[in-house]
Amino acid sequence: MPHTPLRWTRKHLLTLEALSADELRFVLDTADSFKEVSTRSVKKVPALRGRVVVNCFFEDSTRTRTSFALAAQRLSADLIDFSEKGSSISKGETLIDTARNIEAMGVDIIVIRHPAAGAADLLARTVNCSVVNAGDGAHEHPTQGLLDLYTIRERFGKIEGLKVAIVGDIVNSRVARSNLWALTKMGAEVILVGPPTLLSKSFEALGARVHHNFDEVIGEVDVINMLRVQFERIKTSQFPTVREFTRLFGLNQERFARCKKNVFVMHPGPMNRGIEISSTIADGPQSGILKQVTNGLAVRMAVLYLVTHSG
Numbered sequence: 001m002p003h004t005p006l007r008w009t010r011k012h013l014l015t016l017e018a019l020s021a022d023e024l025r026f027v028l029d030t031a032d033s034f035k036e037v038s039t040r041s042v043k044k045v046p047a048l049r050g051r052v053v054v055n056c057f058f059e060d061s062t063r064t065r066t067s068f069a070l071a072a073q074r075l076s077a078d079l080i081d082f083s084e085k086g087s088s089i090s091k092g093e094t095l096i097d098t099a100r101n102i103e104a105m106g107v108d109i110i111v112i113r114h115p116a117a118g119a120a121d122l123l124a125r126t127v128n129c130s131v132v133n134a135g136d137g138a139h140e141h142p143t144q145g146l147l148d149l150y151t152i153r154e155r156f157g158k159i160e161g162l163k164v165a166i167v168g169d170i171v172n173s174r175v176a177r178s179n180l181w182a183l184t185k186m187g188a189e190v191i192l193v194g195p196p197t198l199l200s201k202s203f204e205a206l207g208a209r210v211h212h213n214f215d216e217v218i219g220e221v222d223v224i225n226m227l228r229v230q231f232e233r234i235k236t237s238q239f240p241t242v243r244e245f246t247r248l249f250g251l252n253q254e255r256f257a258r259c260k261k262n263v264f265v266m267h268p269g270p271m272n273r274g275i276e277i278s279s280t281i282a283d284g285p286q287s288g289i290l291k292q293v294t295n296g297l298a299v300r301m302a303v304l305y306l307v308t309h310s311g
């Protein structure tokens with residue numbers, strides 16, 4: 001893939017909806033060069049030496065939080081880990097006040113995860129430092145979308161022309177939204193699959209095909225991205241029973257047998273094993289799930305680097 005001659009001008013990364021195909025490609029190409037760093041015996045570069053990154057997580061996270069932390073450290077930045085528990089947020093301090101106080105200590109990047117859609121955007125309009133969205137409610141999760149894009153490009157050598165199914169709890173998924181924007185801009189066909197209560201026809205307006213029957217489309221796709229059922233966001237009326245969901249939308253051996261031979265299986269994690277995906281497939285040879293985690297580090301290094309070197 002040719003390197004895109006482009007200058008990076010964004011101080012924040014808030015959504016993938018806002019990024020052009022050239023910008024998406026630029027992040028992926030930058031991530032390529034950072035991926036090499038992780039293969040060295042000394043896995044560190046001085047790109048962000050003297051800069052301060054704050055991880056502000058107001059929602060639970062394992063992968064994303066540690067991935068951003070490690071990315072910051074591999075770039076030689078100083079890292080502060082902030083969480084709601086044990087902070088003044090629990091004393092009633094607002095998000096804005098907390099962020100302004102954190103910024104007053106001379107911070108360069110705030111990485112924020114928050115249960116409210118729009119929280120990262122609000123912050124970016126309030127503080128002077130860079131803001132990176134690590135997931136805002138059901139809205140977007142741009143670095144997850146980018147690492148998924150990166151992993152697909154690495155696997156197939158291209159994105160254009162591929163058919164990607166994103167399956168399950170679409171309505172509650174920021175991962176689905178970020179993937180949808182990124183993949184369609186890069187020329188892939190996105191097929192969203194899920195029960196009507198978790199996937200409305202309105203997604204067609206965003207450029208996706210919408211299907212309620214997994215078995216009808218499973219044989220035609222190159223990539224299957226299985227989403228976690230977001231039990232913490234789901235309303236009981238949206239969901240029949242877990243067994244019913246698994247029967248109709250779970251990726252099990254029987255369904256997998258009907259896939260294209262070289263189908264690539266993805267999942268952003270954390271997985272509900274046995275609900276949306278069975279363990280034999282998640283841990284099998286066509287699974288890219290751990291590659292996604294590995295690539296997430298390079299992608300986040302690229303993002304932290306780019307937002308502090310915009311101009």
Ligand code: NCD
Pocket residue numbers: 063064135141144174175227228229230268269270
């Ligand atoms: C995703 C998230 O938090 O949105 N996970 C992640 O970042 N690895 C997906 C999810 O929680 O289902």
